[in-house]
Amino acid sequence: MSAELRELMMPGARFRSRIGVVEDRTSALRIDDQPVRFGPGGIDEVVFHVRTNEGEAEGSVADIASSGELSRIALALKKVASVGREGTVLVFDELDAGVGADLGEMLARKLSSLAERFQIVCITHLPQVAAAARRHLVVAKTTEKSRTYVHVHDVSDRVRVEEIARMLGGKVGSQKRLALAEEMLHIQRGKTPHVRP
Numbered sequence: 001m002s003a004e005l006r007e008l009m010m011p012g013a014r015f016r017s018r019i020g021v022v023e024d025r026t027s028a029l030r031i032d033d034q035p036v037r038f039g040p041g042g043i044d045e046v047v048f049h050v051r052t053n054e055g056e057a058e059g060s061v062a063d064i065a066s067s068g069e070l071s072r073i074a075l076a077l078k079k080v081a082s083v084g085r086e087g088t089v090l091v092f093d094e095l096d097a098g099v100g101a102d103l104g105e106m107l108a109r110k111l112s113s114l115a116e117r118f119q120i121v122c123i124t125h126l127p128q129v130a131a132a133a134r135r136h137l138v139v140a141k142t143t144e145k146s147r148t149y150v151h152v153h154d155v156s157d158r159v160r161v162e163e164i165a166r167m168l169g170g171k172v173g174s175q176k177r178l179a180l181a182e183e184m185l186h187i188q189r190g191k192t193p194h195v196r197p
Contacts, residue, residue: 001015001076001077001080002014002015004075004076004079004080005050005072005073005076007110008072008075008076008106008107008110009072009103009106010052010053010069010072011054012051012052012053012054012055012056013050013051013052013053014050014051014058015048015049015050015073015076016048016049016050016058017046017047017048017049018046018047018048018049019044019045019046020044020045020047021034021036021037021043021044021045022036022037022045023035023036023037024036024037024038029043031043047060048060048061048073049061049064050064050065050069050073051064052064052065052066052069061073066098067097067098068097068098068099068100068103069098070097070098071094071095071096071097071098071099072099072103074092074095075092075095075107075110075111078090078092079110079114082114082118086117086118087117087118087119088118088119089118089119089120089121090114090118090119090120090121091121091122092111092120092121092122092123092124093123094123094124094125095107095111095122095123095124095129096124096125096126096129099126101126101128104126104127104128104129105128107126107128107129108126108128108129108131108132108188109132111129111132112132112188115134123139125167126167127164127167127168127181127184128184130163130164130167131164131181131184131185131187131188132188135154136154136155136156136160136163137152137153137154137155138152138153138155138163139151139152140152140153160185161178161181161182161185162178162181164181164184164185165177165178165180165181168180168181
C-alpha cells in the first residue's frame with residue numbers, strides 16, 4: 001500500500017493495518033481474561049492507519065486523510081485487494097473527489113493500467129479521467145412532475161468531444177475547450193491498449 005500511495009503522488013505516505021479487539025464488559029467471550037466484543041464478522045477490529053506526509057503524525061485514515069487523499073487511498077486499496085482476481089469489475093464512485101486537476105492525468109494513467117486486467121466502471125468529474133475511458137456514458141437527472149429521473153446515455157464522436165469540453169468548464173464549449181478536448185481524446189487513443197471489447 002505504501003508503494004502504491006507513493007506512485008499516487010503521496011511520496012511521504014506510510015500505510016498500516018492495525019488489528020485488535022474491542023473490550024466489551026458484557027461479553028461472555030474472553031481472551032487473556034479480557035471480555036471482548038464479537039459479532040457476525042468475528043472479534044477482530046481492523047483500523048487502517050496512515051501517515052500522508054513525511055514528518056507528520058500517523059493516525060487512522062478517518063482522522064488523518066483529506067478527501068483527495070481518501071480518493072487515492074481507495075484506488076490503492078482496490079488495486080492491492082484485487083491482485084489475483086483479474087477479470088473482475090472494479091467500481092470507483094467519484095474517485096476524483098477532492099482531487100485537483102493536476103492529479104487528473106495521474107489518476108487516468110492508473111485507471112488505464114488497471115483496465116488492462118479489470119473491467120473498470122468509474123464515475124468522474126475530471127476530463128482527464130473521462131478522456132482515458134474506452135467508453136463514455138453521461139448520467140443526467142431531470143425533474144418531471146415533482147419526480148426525479150436519472151438518464152444514462154452513451155456518447156461518442158463529436159458529442160463526446162463536447163461533453164469533455166463541458167467538463168473542462170462551462171455549459172457550452174468554447175473553440176479552445178473543444179480543441180483541447182479533441183487533443184485529450186486523440187492522445188488517449190494513442191496510449192490506451194485494446195485489451196478486450
